Amino acid sequence: MDTTQLLKGVLDVAVLAVLRQEDGYGYDxxxxxxxxxxxxxxxxxxxxxxxxLYAAGSLSSYVVPSEGGPHRKYYAINPQGRASLDQQAAIWTEFSAAMSGLLDPSESASPSIGAE
Incomplete structure (x- = not known):
């Protein structure tokens, strides 16, 4: 399966999750x-x-001087980004459970995504 389309759908949450662990610069x-x-x-x-994510207000940034090359722009998750990550993680958990139920019918069914 080509994961390109899947990555597009989860890249925001993946980046936020990585930055929740520790600030980082682009290549890091x-x-x-x-x-x-x-x-x-x-x-x-x-x-x-x-x-x-920075433009949307979910990240802050700061520059760290480097002795061996150009300065690095670091990104950090902020309170708005943490709230967004929490919300997206809950959606992912529900979505993942639904997909697991479809792929393995022996697993218990879960409520449908977006059901009210």
């Missing part, structure tokens, strides 16, 4: 995502996601 975040098992994640996709 890409590396951490890949080490976590998202090997197909692209550099450009992550950089675009960082810019979008």
């Amino acid at each position: 975040i890409v590396r951490r995502l890949r080490e976590a098992g998202l090997g197909d994640v692209g550099d450009a996709s992550v950089y675009g996601t960082l810019r979008r």
